[in-house]
Amino acid sequence: MRKKRFTRIRGLVLIGCAAVLAVAGTVSTGSGTAVAAQATAANPAVRVDQGSLTNQATPAADALLSLNKPATASSSGGCCAAPNVDDGVSTTRWASGAGVDPQWIYIDLGAMAHVSRVRLQWDTSCATAYEVDVSADHTTWTKIYSTTAGKGGVEDLTSLDGNGRYVRMYGTKRCRSDSSHGYSLQELGVYGTVGSDTTPPTPPGTPTLVSDTPNSVTIGWSASTDNVGVSGYDIYHDGQLCAQVNGSTLTGTCGSLNPNVSYGFYVNARDAAGNVSQPSGTLNVTTPPSSDTTPPTVPGTVHSTAVTSTSVTLGWTASTDNVAVAGYRVYNVVNGTRTKVGTADANATTTQVDGLTPSTAYHFQVTAYDGNGNESAGSTPILDVSTSASSSCTPSQGVCTVTQVGTDDDVVWGLVTLPDGTILFNERDAHDIVHLNPKTGAKKTIGTVPNVQSTDGEGGLTGLEINPVSFSSDHWLYIMHTSPTDNRIVRIKYDPASDTLQTSTEQILLTGIARNKFHNGGRLRFSPDGKYLYAGTGDAQNGANAQNTSSLNGKVLRINPDGTIPTDNPFHNAVWSYGHRNVQGLAFDSQGRLWEQEFGNSVMDETNLIVKGGNYGWPSCEGTSGTCGTAGFIAPKHTYPVANGSCSGITIIRDFLYVACERGTRLYREQISGSSLTNVQTFFDGTYGRLRTVEPAPDGGMWMATSNGGDKDSTPHNSTNQIFHVTVA
CATH class of the missing domain: 2.60.40.10 (Immunoglobulins)
Structure with a gap:
């Protein structure tokens, strides 16, 4: 019997052809607490937890929106992390650092909402002076309540009137002003109604060039439209945010560019509810050279x-x-x-x-x-x-012999080794899977993956994986790709006898991962025991997605091989970790720990050690820049300046992490020592150009694929790429 597919679309859970409405602000499946909290709001006789804010009667118009939503704080005492503030249990609390004013904590409701009531339940260390603020982007805040006469206990603020996705308590004076105490909130409950606007603006018009200099480009575009109203435009070049303007402005300037370099500019529109449009077309501009014609002196x-x-x-x-x-x-x-x-x-x-x-x-x-x-x-x-005579590859060398085993004229993305030692790889822009014999260089296209659509950027046919335990018997290829409506994970059988892709066997495992021109993620990785499939996703050029645990974007996802959700996933959906910008590398070490690689915007890339339910900080935090010291954010294990990084695929061989970098045109080798990365070495700096994919080879070496030419335009067969075998120590 064909299995039902589950797709989440904002407040809806689609089960086959039926639709069940999930109440806004609650966990829609697998959360007895959330269901009980709703029941309590309607019936004060229902009791969930002693001291819980949810055992209070609430007006019918005031739905609790904040329960178990992501919380971010300015600081946190060792006992009392930010997520305690909205767990529905008053015996836990958030405590700020001691002796410092101001301090703050905010909750991400996951969507724009009208806030009508905020209930604060203070511990002894309360606030004498504080305000309650709302924001659409956790950057610009609007005050909806303030006091200089706070007395602690339970302060139930009703008849509020504010709109925002983020709600903040901003304390400026403590009840206990000595240096050994801070602010301490047992619960911060936010009530109201979630906005009904889920319609993104239309794509803006393709930009035109207004003016350029060697270091800046000004573009203009025709307006986007929206059912409510466009609130702003985000301007990108090549996936990197470079300027923002308000919704009534139709020109923008990107600076900090280099002379005589080609850039691809495009625009996304956004509305006040946080919906982001699909992108405009791309305007390619080569900045003019500067007046400097004097070369450097000879080294x-x-x-x-x-x-x-x-x-x-x-x-x-x-x-x-x-x-x-x-x-x-x-x-x-x-x-x-x-x-x-x-x-x-x-x-x-x-x-x-x-x-x-x-x-x-x-x-x-x-x-x-x-x-x-x-x-x-x-x-x-x-x-x-x-060079000296050939010898064994010693630990001091790290990386040794390199042998070209194949070439391709498309973007080589996902790559797996079959049991017989041959290779399958994805062509991102042509949407084909290719079988390569690395011993002879012979290759064959085994099939085209159906329903793939590129994005005139980085979307298309991306991830490829096989189950390390069961592939020899089941022959499933696990594939991540962009479709006309989303990014998704599917599986299709490979027939070794005919060496073909059996497209009629396709099963759709997970849908609803938002797409955009860039930031589509795409890497797949099975756990070593074959029980779980992990996937890296991008934020779809909407940073708010990364902090929303109900969204599948800006995440590391974890599903069962048949696409169902493991019962121990932290948010009762496919999300395993969150707060990522654009995940492109996943690999397991010998201890079974998952490491992750992601693109930064303009400051730094990062390598992370992934933990269940972990928040890695984007968009507030990029690498170690921004508000990365915020309580609850997990710091990266290593960072790379973007100019030396833009790193994509990673692999782990004998507990050394290998990181393939595109803009940085190099390979990093880093020793995993405990939970740290040490002995960082750089190889192939500029030798082979942009590097995208690295995977273990069956002889203990490594496959490595380049990404030169055509990797940002979705045009098939306009690249010049090589696949290598690399001997490693």
């Missing part, structure tokens, strides 16, 4: 400092420039022809060139370049160095 005294069988470490004296050196390029010169084999950052005077052939002579030359693209002459004399 001096190029020399080798270390040589192995597959690498040479070079050093040089720094170049100078009339403006600034932007970086260095390393070439191998053979018969007058230069081939780039590495790069280095602007402040570096050394780099390691990897992927070399043992017992081979190389002829190295280093140049410097500036922000306008002016490049110096090559260093002289050319440095002649021979």
Whole structure:
């Protein structure tokens, strides 16, 4: 019998063809507490918990919206975390840090709401002066209540009138003013009605160029429309938010750009309820060069400092420039022809060139370049160095022999190794799955995944995974892709006998993951025991999604192999962790712990160790920037400047984490030591260009795929990519 599919659409749970309305502000399945809280509001004789705010009678018009919603605080004492403030139990509490004013805590209701009542139940450390604020974006706050005569106990504030998704208590003076006490709230209950606006604005018109300089671009666009009203526009280049304007402004400027660089600009519209449109078309602009035509000076005294069988470490004296050196390029010169084999950052005077052939002579030359693209002459004399004879790959080397095993002209995204040692990989823009024999380089397209639609950005055919325990018998391929309406997870059988994808067997496992031009996530990973399938999702270019545990976006998801929800998931849906921007890497270590890699916006990327129900801070926190010290946010284990990162796939081999970076054009190798990442090394810096995917190879090595050309435009077959086998220590 065909299994029913469950799809959540905001307040609805669709079961087959039936629809059951989930009451706003409560957990709709699997939460007896939430159901009991609703019953209590209607019938004060129902008792849920001694001291719980939910055992109070509430007016019929005032639905409790805050129960078990995400809470964020300015600080937190060791006993008393922010989530205690709305758990419905007065024997737990949130306590701020001691001796400091002001302090605050806010609750994310998950959707815009009209707030009519706020009930504060204070512990002894109450607030004499405080205010209650609402916000649509937890950045701009509107005060709906204030007092300088707070007395603690239960303060039930009725007849309030405010609209927002976030509700904050902002304390400015404590009842106990000595330095050993802070603010202490047992419960913060928010009542009201959730707004009914779930309709996003229409996409804005494709931008046109208004003006440009070497470091900025101003664009204009035609207005979006909305059933209520457009409140603002977000301007992006290549998935990176670069400007915001209000809903009545139809031009915007993105700054901090580089001269003579091509950017893709587009616009999203948003409304006051937090709905975000699908994107406009893309305007490609190449910034004009600056007036600087002076190249840097030639790097001096190029020399080798270390040589192995597959690498040479070079050093040089720094170049100078009339403006600034932007970086260095390393070439191998053979018969007058230069081939780039590495790069280095602007402040570096050394780099390691990897992927070399043992017992081979190389002829190295280093140049410097500036922000306008002016490049110096090559260093002289050319440095002649021979690699040593081949030997075992030692721990000090880390990464050794690199062998090309295949090429492809599309974006190579998900990649798995079959039991016979051959490879299947996804072509993101062509929507095909390809079978590659790494021993011969022979490859065959085994089928096209149905119902895939690209996004003129990063959406399309992304994740690919097999169950490590059951694939040999069930032959299911687990696939994540963008459809015309959402991102989703499906499974389709692979027939080894005919070497084809059996599209008629497709089963849809999970839908309702919002899509956008960028920030679609896409990585899939099975737990080592094969019991659970994990998926990384993006925030669909709406940061508020990441903190909303009812949304599947900006999350690490966890489902059973048949698509059902595990009973121990923390929010009774597919969400396992939240507060992520754009998850693109997942991997398990030898202890069965899940590590995750995600893109930052403009400051830093991050590697996280994922825990059940964990909040990783986006959009308030990016890496360690922003309000990352906020109580309840889990700090990353390692961060990377975006210019050196934009890292996508990760894999773990013998408890070393390998991180493939696109914009950073490098591979990081990091030792997992306890719950820390240590001994961070950099390989292939600029050697192969953008790196997207790394996966374990059956011989203890690693597969590595590049992502060069066409990886931001959704055009099929316009890339130039390589797939390598890498020997690792």
